[in-house]
Amino acid sequence: MSVNNLIDPVTASGGPVTLQNAEGWMQGRTLYGGASALIAYMSAIRTFPDLPPFRAGQVGFVAPIGAEFEIHSEIVRQGRNVAQLRSEIRSGGQVALTAFWLFGTSREANAVHPAPYPQPDPGRPEDSLPTDTSRAPEFLKNNYDVHYTADRAKADVPIIRRWTRLKEPSGLDPVAELILMGDTLPPSAARIMQRPGPISSINWSFNLLDPQPTTRDGWWLAETASDHADQGYSSERLRLWNADGKQMLSGIQAVAIFG
Structure with missing residues (x-):
């Protein structure tokens, strides 16, 4: 299963998703964490495409995720410089993954520490x-x-x-x-x-x-x-x-x- 096949079913409208040949991205009985986080991230940016640059994420791996699930993304708050979004994957009617995404515009540096x-x-x-x-x-x-x-x-x-x-x-x-x-x-x-x-x-x-x-x-x-x-x-x-x-x-x- 290619990366594109993993994310193509994720649309701006959210809702039910079915992955074909998902076994190629499995880790035991659940999707690999990076793959499920990517799906949640793609849901966020496809639902809300006009976002500042991405800065940070917080992902909770709550329960196993298989080939069929539901996904939803929403804006928690959007200010002048920073937008904060939440994505949620539900499997079998239960929360399986919750993610919080942070996007923010660049500013003139007031602290530099490589x-x-x-x-x-x-x-x-x-x-x-x-x-x-x-x-x-x-x-x-x-x-x-x-x-x-x-x-x-x-x-x-x-x-x-x-x-x-x-x-x-x-x-x-x-x-x-x-x-x-x-x-x-x-x-x-x-x-x-x-x-x-x-x-x-x-x-x-x-x-x-x-x-x-x-x-x-x-x-x-x-x-x-x-x-x-x-x-x-x-x-x-x-x-x-x-x-x-x-x-x-x-x-x-x-x-x-x-x-």
């Missing part, structure tokens, strides 16, 4: 080696190239960094592609689990650092890093850099750890 380049040096994606995705979730092995970085974290360190890109050009605008890509890697707490068990994202909050993100040959450097894990949950940092080391997205996520 995000740091990734450390240690991840190398270049052109020189990287592919990972084995044969046991990965369906969405990952079907749709993504995933390569190792030049640096390799120790086995007991909860950090995962990989070069990632879509196997086929998406045709998406760069912001939509980042939303699709931003939750690609598994939570890094998986590296320090003491017993086998499932792990599941609960939410995802992120800021877009450049309203016109760009990269080279589709490659993005993705990172998940656990800041704290205990009592069945992990607080994870999610970051994306472009192929030249400029950070494009900064996020945080709550993850449930079972087993």
Whole structure:
């Protein structure tokens, strides 16, 4: 299932949506989080096309989302510079995803503090080696190239960094592609689990650092890093850099750890 097939059924009028061949974007019994967030985002911008540049999103993964669902987007408030929207996906009559989107016009900078380049040096994606995705979730092995970085974290360190890109050009605008890509890697707490068990994202909050993100040959450097894990949950940092080391997205996520 191509990216276009994933978003083409999402219209400005909202309402019922049926995805064809959705299994290609599944993660267990639900759509991959980045795919469901993208669907919600496309609903927002198609329903309200005259918005300022996108700045931030807050997504709650409430329940599994299958091939059939309903979607609705609304403006919560639109001021002179900032518009705030809400999107909701309902499955089986219940809320399955809720998202809050922030759009804002650019202003003359009154504070400048560039995000740091990734450390240690991840190398270049052109020189990287592919990972084995044969046991990965369906969405990952079907749709993504995933390569190792030049640096390799120790086995007991909860950090995962990989070069990632879509196997086929998406045709998406760069912001939509980042939303699709931003939750690609598994939570890094998986590296320090003491017993086998499932792990599941609960939410995802992120800021877009450049309203016109760009990269080279589709490659993005993705990172998940656990800041704290205990009592069945992990607080994870999610970051994306472009192929030249400029950070494009900064996020945080709550993850449930079972087993």
